[in-house]
Amino acid sequence: MKILVLNASPKGPNSTTVHTALYLQALHPEHTFTVVPVGQRIKSYEKDFAPLRAQLEQAELLLFCYPVYTFIAPYQLHRLIELIKADGVDLSGKFASQITTSKHFYDVTAHRYVEENCFDLGMKVVRGLSADMDDLLTEQGQQEAHGFFDQLIFSCEHSLFVTPPVRAPRRDRPVYQPVLPSVPKRGDRDVVIVTNCAPEDENLRHMIADFRAALPLESRVVNLREFPFAGGCLGCFGCAITGKCVYKDGFDDFLRTQIQNADAFVYAFPISDHYTHSSFKCFDDRQFCNGHRTVTHGTPIAYLISGDYRYEPNLRMIVEGRSEVGGNYLCGVATDEGDTAYDLQTLADALVFALEHKLSRPANFYGVGGMKIFRDLIYVMQGMMKADHKFYKEHGIYDFPQKQKKRILQMKLVGALLAVPSVQKKMKGQMNQYIIGPYQKVVEQAKTAPCK
Numbered sequence: 001m002k003i004l005v006l007n008a009s010p011k012g013p014n015s016t017t018v019h020t021a022l023y024l025q026a027l028h029p030e031h032t033f034t035v036v037p038v039g040q041r042i043k044s045y046e047k048d049f050a051p052l053r054a055q056l057e058q059a060e061l062l063l064f065c066y067p068v069y070t071f072i073a074p075y076q077l078h079r080l081i082e083l084i085k086a087d088g089v090d091l092s093g094k095f096a097s098q099i100t101t102s103k104h105f106y107d108v109t110a111h112r113y114v115e116e117n118c119f120d121l122g123m124k125v126v127r128g129l130s131a132d133m134d135d136l137l138t139e140q141g142q143q144e145a146h147g148f149f150d151q152l153i154f155s156c157e158h159s160l161f162v163t164p165p166v167r168a169p170r171r172d173r174p175v176y177q178p179v180l181p182s183v184p185k186r187g188d189r190d191v192v193i194v195t196n197c198a199p200e201d202e203n204l205r206h207m208i209a210d211f212r213a214a215l216p217l218e219s220r221v222v223n224l225r226e227f228p229f230a231g232g233c234l235g236c237f238g239c240a241i242t243g244k245c246v247y248k249d250g251f252d253d254f255l256r257t258q259i260q261n262a263d264a265f266v267y268a269f270p271i272s273d274h275y276t277h278s279s280f281k282c283f284d285d286r287q288f289c290n291g292h293r294t295v296t297h298g299t300p301i302a303y304l305i306s307g308d309y310r311y312e313p314n315l316r317m318i319v320e321g322r323s324e325v326g327g328n329y330l331c332g333v334a335t336d337e338g339d340t341a342y343d344l345q346t347l348a349d350a351l352v353f354a355l356e357h358k359l360s361r362p363a364n365f366y367g368v369g370g371m372k373i374f375r376d377l378i379y380v381m382q383g384m385m386k387a388d389h390k391f392y393k394e395h396g397i398y399d400f401p402q403k404q405k406k407r408i409l410q411m412k413l414v415g416a417l418l419a420v421p422s423v424q425k426k427m428k429g430q431m432n433q434y435i436i437g438p439y440q441k442v443v444e445q446a447k448t449a450p451c452k
């Protein structure tokens with residue numbers, strides 16, 4: 001089979017991920033592998049796509065190889081998908097699969113994103129391999145890579161493909177015109193609206209205008225398309241060591257002084273390619289200069305999204321997951337799918353309510369699970385990721401179970417007591433009462449205590 005390996009890591013041949021593909025190439029001389037460092041060549045493809053078009057046309061199987069970057073793929077792969085779609089090269093009927101390496105932090109959303117785009121291109125999608133960064137160095141990891149490849153070829157031969165998700169019905173997007181009157185503004189809070197709105201994104205522009213009109217607070221707009229990004233994150237980890245990005249385009253300072261210091265963040269974008277235009281992904285990835293520190297914990301977030309958001313379950317997971325992991329209160333998402341003016345007005349009210357009441361909510365699985373991955377990663381990498389380690393210590397993020405010594409001891413005692421037959425007999429049917437007792441106490445106290 002003619003396999004085109006699209007190595008989208010910005011590290012090119014020094015990518016961890018591509019080594020799994022190289023390993024498979026070494027094991028399978030019966031297949032033709034062509035490995036292309038598309039991540040490094042993205043700027044040249046912007047100028048001339050023809051060389052890649054020819055390689056894409058010749059391939060039978062496209063193997064996307066990339067590191068998971070901030071819940072999805074690196075900016076370079078997002079940009080590549082835009083270029084492929086803009087070129088119009090016919091990939092329909094070809095097989096597609098993917099190999100990623102990561103720490104499994106939101107590898108699922110990354111894989112769905114690539115699958116969804118392959119479906120758009122009419123490709124036959126085979127489930128990919130999501131490996132840990134170190135998997136190829138272990139015997140088990142090597143076996144799993146091997147197994148993945150055998151399964152991939154088997155799937156191509158036996159037509160075993162991933163089922164495409166439900167698509168939005170084709171319809172003309174209703175035009176949204178600004179309708180909301182502007183209310184007086186208070187200047188005691190700073191709300192920043194971060195967008196990648198382009199001149200042609202008329203609905204989004206009008207949504208931003210109406211949201212600002214309805215918001216009784218001063219707000220500013222930062223358009224990412226106007227920031228002179230020197231490029232996407234290179235994954236060099238220079239910032240983890242020096243705290244500074246290797247690019248000299250001033251993004252670190254811009255992020256810290258123009259965005260992160262706001263009292264609330266509103267992200268505004270149009271949906272394209274199951275996320276949004278790659279300019280937003282460049283912004284996402286470059287925030288790696290914050291390491292894994294939840295530096296805006298507690299700041300409320302709202303989204304203005306133009307597009308068929310209800311048909312984008314993966315994007316919804318990314319939006320929710322990002323707020324959860326960052327410890328940001330998600331006030332809501334206003335879209336232009338239904339009663340847009342009402343959604344915008346309600347969201348503006350909800351944002352003010354969240355700010356005034358300093359709302360927070362307990363992290364759900366997306367947040368708790370994500371932070372546990374970071375906690376374990378930074379603990380192990382503490383020697384190199386010094387700023388992250390310091391932050392995690394200061395903010396009590398190292399909540400390892402072994403630190404709950406009192407609770408572990410309590411449970412041992414309960415276990416030992418319950419092992420005694422006479423105690424078992426006495427406790428029969430009363431266990432629940434013991435557990436629920438403290439909760440009942442809280443409710444009783446609330447009846448008499450004044451509301452906090």
Ligand SMILES: Cc1cc2nc3c(=O)[nH]c(=O)nc-3n(C[C@H](O)[C@H](O)[C@H](O)COP(=O)(O)O)c2cc1C
Pocket residue numbers: 009010011014015016017018066067068069070071072101102103104105106107132133233234235236237285286288
């Ligand atoms: C900007 C950036 C963002 C990252 N985001 C994630 C992430 O969301 N989830 C994850 O598990 N790992 C994440 N990682 C770690 C990489 O996925 C991991 O180091 C990968 O193995 C690198 O592969 P490569 O050498 O092929 O580029 C991130 C790394 C960088 C530099």
